[in-house]
Amino acid sequence: MILHDFLPSGNGYKIRLTCAKLGLSYQLKEYDITQGETRTEAFLALSPNGKIPVLELDNGQCLSESNAILLYLAEVHQSDLLPSNPLDKAEVTKWLFWEQYSHEPNIASVRFWLTHNAMTELKEQRLPEHLQQGRAALKLMDDQLAKQSYLAGDRLTLADICLFAYTHVAEEGGAYQLSDYPNVQRWIQSIQAQSWYIPITDNQ
Ligand SMILES: N[C@@H](CCC(=O)N[C@@H](CS)C(=O)NCC(=O)O)C(=O)O
Incomplete structure (x- = not known):
């Protein structure tokens, strides 16, 4: 591949x-x-x-x-990152769709604008709304992770890998503070402690 x-x-x-x-x-x-x-x-x-x-x-x-x-x-690869039971599978895929609509446009885009000097007048005008929605997304994750170890239950799934990607670097650019979300911080640490973990700019 x-x-x-x-x-x-x-x-x-x-x-x-x-x-x-x-x-x-x-x-x-x-x-x-x-x-x-x-x-x-x-x-x-x-x-x-x-x-x-x-x-x-x-x-x-x-x-x-x-x-x-x-x-x-x-x-x-028939991985347990995606449960086979339709209901459990829907719970995982729910987070993947949510990430693209409610998380990525507010957290990833803002990080890119701020770290790549890509701010325009229009983006500047929209920034407060993106920040408000980005904080709401982090709060929703924090509330979920107060109740259980991982986003879709007590086991790590694609939902965690998907949302970890931009959440753990949300502070880059200075727009978000992860210390406001202690359950998210604990979850980030638990993923970084996995034996297979690699940092974002490492390859394989
Ligand atoms: N929804 C797509 C988003 C992909 C995307 O936005 N890729 C960005 C980098 S993260 C890109 O390639 N941008 C370059 C461009 O648009 O020219 C996905 O999840 O793969």
């Missing part, structure tokens, strides 16, 4: 962490998204959406959308 990626990306990191957990190896092909390297004709032939991560399978087929790739890897 070839993973087309940009190392600081949390969306790419979800795939790298899942591969680490499942013991899967892949070749990494890096792109600098700040230089438009995912908008070339060659990249668009892999994925017309022009965004990393893209997982190129050994048969040449390309998968995009980070959470779809997570589901694919867990299903193909």
Whole structure:
């Protein structure tokens, strides 16, 4: 497999962490998204959406959308990161959809704007609303993690890998303070203590 990626990306990191957990190896092909390297004709032939991560399978087929790739890897390798019982599975996938709508646009996007000098006048105007929604997302996770060890129960699942990716770097750029969310902090530490854990900018 070839993973087309940009190392600081949390969306790419979800795939790298899942591969680490499942013991899967892949070749990494890096792109600098700040230089438009995912908008070339060659990249668009892999994925017309022009965004990393893209997982190129050994048969040449390309998968995009980070959470779809997570589901694919867990299903193909019959991993307990994704329960087989439909109800438990729905609980895990609920968090993957929630991440894309309520977490990533407020936490990942704000981190990128602030750490890559990508703030525009329009983004500046919208920042307070993003911060309010980002804090609400962290609070919702904190409340859930006050009740149980992991997001979808007492066992680590794709929900945790998916949400760990951007949550653990939420402070980068200075917009969020994780000390306001002690249960989230405990959960971050428990993932970082896993034997298969790799930091965001490490490859395999
Ligand atoms: N919903 C997509 C989002 C992918 C995405 O936004 N990728 C960003 C990096 S994290 C990217 O490639 N941006 C470059 C661009 O849009 O030109 C996913 O989860 O994979």
